[in-house]
Amino acid sequence: MNIFAKQSSIKPHIWMIVFGFIMLYPIIWWLGASLKSNEEMSSPNIFPDKWLWNNFSDGWNAMPNYSFAHFYMNNFQLMFGVIFASVISCSLVAFAFARLDFPLKKIWFGLMLMTLMLPNQVTLVPQYIMFGKFGWINTYMPFFVPHALAGGIGGSFFIYLLVQFIRSVPKELDESAKMDGCSWFSIYWRIVMPLTRPALVTVMLYCFLWNWDDFFGQLLYINSVEKYTVNLALKLFIDTSSTMPWGQMLAMSLVSIIPSVIIFFVAQRHFVDGIASGALKG
Incomplete structure (x- = not known):
């Protein structure tokens, strides 16, 4: 046996x-x-x-005027701005939906959830026209501004996740803080934000991974090689007039996923815990 x-x-x-x-x-x-x-x-x-x-x-040094270190710095500059903007804006909107009472609150929340089912391809053309009129083409503004307004890649999902998490925070803490003279912003910054740290870490991780892999959006808005990210730099290896260095391109594409792999293995517990805790507590 x-x-x-x-x-x-x-x-x-x-x-x-x-x-x-x-x-x-x-x-x-x-x-x-x-x-x-x-x-x-x-x-x-x-x-x-x-x-x-x-x-x-x-x-790594295949480009005439730039090494891949330059493109990596562009990537991290873009990621830092996008993550910071998403965390602040999405947490503010989520706090408003979870704690404040305002007219048509349920309708606005429903409209926000409906954007989760809206394909990105539907908004690409009007967004490009609008950003073009603003003079934002070939800048990082088309990435920073939508995330600063709780939009961008995953914005609605981040708001929903944070709303579910904030609702699990006892409202008695808000009432105690009000008695001590705290404003709503002080309650948000001093009480809610520290208590929702697991969900905020999850938002940061997903925001990094999704925006790091956003080749099409970067291709659409960034034109100059000086502002290229790692994803866009890889397409510079494609040259129809000469032999393509496949080995070098594959080597750099392998290098390009290193930050994502490191972050995933270091913080993989937060990927599951952040989602599960938000769902269970909500």
Whole structure:
């Protein structure tokens, strides 16, 4: 009986290893291809006969006037502004929906939830025309301003998540603070914000990942190489008039996901806890 019990307990682990390898195979192939020369790209072997580690250094300095460090700095500059704007604006709106009473509150909240079902493609053209009239094309303003107004990528979702979390905070704390002379903004800043830290961390993580991977939005609004992000810099390797350095491009694309991978593994607990706590407490 013990033998059969051990065999039955081993089978799930075998299946997990098999499916884990299937899921990791594209990443393994990606790593192997980043070390290949153009001649070996068509080879069925995962890893090359000669490992070209210089693909990473050559790819890092492949652009004539800029290294990938410049594009990384543009990325982090964009991410810092977007995350800061989203956290402040979405938390303020969520606090208003969760704590304040104002006319047509339920209707406004319903309209906000309806935007979750609105595809981004529907608003692309009018937004581009509007930002063009404002003179914001080839700047980071089309990213900063919508997030500062609780919009942008994931804005409605962040508000809904924070509303559910703030509703779990006892209202008795608000009443005690009012008796001590606190305004609504003081209650928001000194009481609600510290208590909703898990949800705020979740908002920051999702905001970073979703905006880091937003290739189309960055392609639409940013035109000059000087302001390119890492995502846009990768397309500079595509040159129809010469041989494309596949190894260098794959090496830099592998480097481009490092921040997302690090953040995910460091803060993976918050991805689940932030969503689960908001849903359960709401």
